[in-house]
Amino acid sequence: MPGGRLTQQERQRIAAGLADGLSYAEIARRLDRPTSTISREVARNGSAGGYRPEQAHRATVKRARRGTPAPSRAPGTPGGTMEEEIIELAVRSGLPRMTARVHVDLLLSEDGRRTAAELTRRLKVSPASVSVAVNFLVQQGYVRRERDPQRRRDIYVVDDDAWYRSIVISSRLTLQSAQAAMAAAETLGLDTPVGQRLAKVGTFLERVIEDMVASADRWRGLLE
Numbered sequence: 001m002p003g004g005r006l007t008q009q010e011r012q013r014i015a016a017g018l019a020d021g022l023s024y025a026e027i028a029r030r031l032d033r034p035t036s037t038i039s040r041e042v043a044r045n046g047s048a049g050g051y052r053p054e055q056a057h058r059a060t061v062k063r064a065r066r067g068t069p070a071p072s073r074a075p076g077t078p079g080g081t082m083e084e085e086i087i088e089l090a091v092r093s094g095l096p097r098m099t100a101r102v103h104v105d106l107l108l109s110e111d112g113r114r115t116a117a118e119l120t121r122r123l124k125v126s127p128a129s130v131s132v133a134v135n136f137l138v139q140q141g142y143v144r145r146e147r148d149p150q151r152r153r154d155i156y157v158v159d160d161d162a163w164y165r166s167i168v169i170s171s172r173l174t175l176q177s178a179q180a181a182m183a184a185a186e187t188l189g190l191d192t193p194v195g196q197r198l199a200k201v202g203t204f205l206e207r208v209i210e211d212m213v214a215s216a217d218r219w220r221g222l223l224e
Contacts, residue, residue, distance in 0.1 A: 005060060005110055006033075006041060011053035014038060018051055025222045034160045035223055040108050043082050060110075083108055098125065102133040103142055103158075112158040115148075119156070141165035160223040167216045171209045178205035 006014075010031055017027035024042070028035040045056035083104055090100035101123055106114055114122075119130045134156050137143040142162050146155045181202035188195040 006037070006057075008053065008057045011041070011057050014041060015051055015053040018042070023222075025224075034112075036107075036112055036158065036160050040110070040112070043086070044108050096133070096136075098129050099133040099136050101125075102130060103137055106143060106156060106158045109158075113155055115153055115155055117153070139169075141167075141169040161220075164216055164220050164223060168213065171213050171216075174205055175209045178202045178209065181205070 010033070013031060014027055017030065022030075024038045025035045028038045031038070041056065042051050045051055045059060086104050086107070087097070087100045090103065091097050095103065102119055105119060105122060106112060116127060116130050116134065119134070120127050123130070134143060134145075138145050138156075142165075143156050143158055144162070144165075146157055147153075148155055179202065181198045185195040185198035185202060188198070190196060190199055
């Protein structure tokens with residue numbers, strides 16, 4: 001699979017694919033690129049309905065020269081950015097703001113890779129703040145850690161399989177809660193009101209998680 005920045009021709013093919021109503025996964029397959037590369041490219045340069053390949057290519061070249069992040073304006077939000085909108089959504093879903101900022105910066109990076117030093121410099125925060133955020137993201141499966149043996153540093157990566165891993169990890173934790181509830185129900189007695197309540201909760205969570213994992217396995221191919 002090719003790496004590096006997208007070429008102008010690839011950006012034109014992305015625009016053509018969006019115009020034809022193709023999914024990010026299908027466009028990525030035709031370009032032999034990761035789906036995350038396509039989704040980041042579109043998010044950083046407007047939206048699926050406002051993506052312009054020539055403008056996107058010029059903006060990328062300009063950013064490469066200056067070393068600055070993408071502007072990515074959010075649709076209908078004067079002065080706002082797509083990045084800020086995604087961060088707010090992540091915060092509303094329960095992520096701490098610092099963790100959300102780190103995650104979104106990785107998501108919108110050209111190749112989905114940053115070192116701790118790069119995150120610290122880009123987000124203008126302390127190394128300790130970045131460390132706490134990336135450790136949480138790694139534990140939850142959103143990010144994986146790679147080691148650069150030559151420079152003795154960690155590189156944090158968001159890849160296509162991150163979403164699958166995060167679902168599996170979250171499901172495993174919820175399943176443990178379900179099993180704990182059913183064990184407590186048996187201890188208290190299935191003929192007691194509390195035992196019956198816990199048994200119902202445990203069974204409900206177990207069935208939902210089984211369906212969720214099965215669905216993630218079934219649709220995992222979309223991330224390839």
